[in-house]
Amino acid sequence: MEKIIQKIVCLCVVATLGCLCAQAQIMVKTEYIGSSSYWKDMGDDPRQRVGDCKGSALVYQAMANIPLLVKMNENNRPTMWGIGIGGSYASLNNQHFTPDIVSEIMNLQLAVTHLRPLNAKWSLMASVGVGVYTPFTEFSRIRYKHVLGSVGVVFIRHLRPNLDLGGGLAINSTFGYPMAFPALYLDWRSGHKFKVNASLSQGLELSVGYHFNDYFSLSLAGEMNGQMALVEKDGKDKIFTHQYLIAGLRPELKLGKSGFSIPVMVGINAVRPAYYSDRTLKGMFSSENDYYFQIAPYGSMGIKFGF
Numbered sequence: 001m002e003k004i005i006q007k008i009v010c011l012c013v014v015a016t017l018g019c020l021c022a023q024a025q026i027m028v029k030t031e032y033i034g035s036s037s038y039w040k041d042m043g044d045d046p047r048q049r050v051g052d053c054k055g056s057a058l059v060y061q062a063m064a065n066i067p068l069l070v071k072m073n074e075n076n077r078p079t080m081w082g083i084g085i086g087g088s089y090a091s092l093n094n095q096h097f098t099p100d101i102v103s104e105i106m107n108l109q110l111a112v113t114h115l116r117p118l119n120a121k122w123s124l125m126a127s128v129g130v131g132v133y134t135p136f137t138e139f140s141r142i143r144y145k146h147v148l149g150s151v152g153v154v155f156i157r158h159l160r161p162n163l164d165l166g167g168g169l170a171i172n173s174t175f176g177y178p179m180a181f182p183a184l185y186l187d188w189r190s191g192h193k194f195k196v197n198a199s200l201s202q203g204l205e206l207s208v209g210y211h212f213n214d215y216f217s218l219s220l221a222g223e224m225n226g227q228m229a230l231v232e233k234d235g236k237d238k239i240f241t242h243q244y245l246i247a248g249l250r251p252e253l254k255l256g257k258s259g260f261s262i263p264v265m266v267g268i269n270a271v272r273p274a275y276y277s278d279r280t281l282k283g284m285f286s287s288e289n290d291y292y293f294q295i296a297p298y299g300s301m302g303i304k305f306g307f
Contacts, residue, residue: 024066025064025065025305025306026305027064027303027304028060028061028062028303029060029062029302029303030060030061030301030302031299032056032057032059032299033056033057033059034056034297034298035054035055035093035095036055036269037054038051038055038097038293039291039294040290041292052095052096053094053097055092055094055097056092056296057091057272058093059088059091060088060090061087062088063084063087064084064085065082065084066083067080067081073117075117077117077123077158078117079115079116079117080113080114081112082112082114083113086107086109088106088107089106090104090242091103092105092242092274101274101276102240102242102274104135104136105133105227105240105242106132106135106136107132107133107134109129109130109131109132110130111127114127118155121157121158122155122157122158123156123158124153124154124155125152128150129150129152130149131148132148133147133227134229135240145176148172148230149172149173150171150172150173151172152170152183153168153183154168154183154184162188162189163188163189164188165185166184166185167182167183167184168185169181170183174239174279175279176237176279179281185200186200187200193211194209195207195217195219196208204224204225205221207219207220207250209250214254214257215255216251217252217254218252219250220247220250221250221267222245223245223247224244226241227242228241231276236279238283239277239279239283241273241277241289243272243273243274244271244298246269248266249265249266249267250263252264259306260303260304260305261303261304262302262303263300263304264300264301265299265300267297268296268297268298269293269297269298271292271293271294271295272294273292273293274292275292276289277289
């Protein structure tokens with residue numbers, strides 16, 4: 001059940017990847033996940049370590065959300081067209097694997113999003129996107145099978161001024177043909193000095209923090225992120241999934257009201273699944289995919305700019 005939830009969350013993240021705020025945002029971030037051993041969950045049997053296999057990871061991410069047209073209505077709800085561009089590169093330092101598993105992943109995404117209010121309580125968000133998911137960085141090696149397309153429609157209910165909850169459908173070509181999946185949307189914000197945030201719009205993120213002043217804030221945060229590569233293994237099309245669930249303290253230095261900030265996070269990576277699965281619906285939920293790296297130290301540093 002835990003694995004199914006993780007995968008549904010990942011699909012929801014993909015479905016809502018194009019969600020944009022009312023202002024342009026640019027973010028770059030570097031993440032380091034320390035070394036830990038590699039295990040397989042045996043179901044009802046005790047889990048087992050896979051030989052002497054272990055590994056660490058270094059991840060670079062960048063994204064830009066740019067509104068192209070924004071118009072507010074009488075309820076202060078935006079009608080907006082925007083474009084989102086994102087990319088990530090994961091370098092996996094895998095040791096003692098025989099045979100070797102994927103050691104690097106490049107993901108590139110481009111999405112066009114439209115957000116419009118339907119009435120005082122409801123809004124509609126629709127997105128069309130395309131992504132490239134490869135186990136290499138050479139653009140000359142990219143083929144059609146490394147490219148995925150996606151279309152998503154989410155109906156958002158404005159329950160409170162600080163709480164938006166929505167649901168809909170996302171269609172993507174993960175399995176080589178169009179298939180529909182559920183899409184979820186959550187955005188909850190609470191407080192001014194003491195802040196609680198929960199978001200499922202550009203990744204799963206939960207945080208509880210204190211806003212000291214215009215220059216510094218500190219929060220306890222948890223996030224789930226990841227990358228994937230579309231590969232060929234043993235003559236079959238497969239998906240290599242790399243996920244990580246992290247938690248820790250996140251101090252953030254802000255340069256006043258300029259929109260420029262430097263978030264830093266220090267904590268732990270609770271679990272880091274890394275496995276191959278068949279590029280089929282059955283393969284996605286197979287119990288043969290339960291391979292993961294254990295708990296490890298985590299650290300990240302980023303730069304954010306909004307204007």
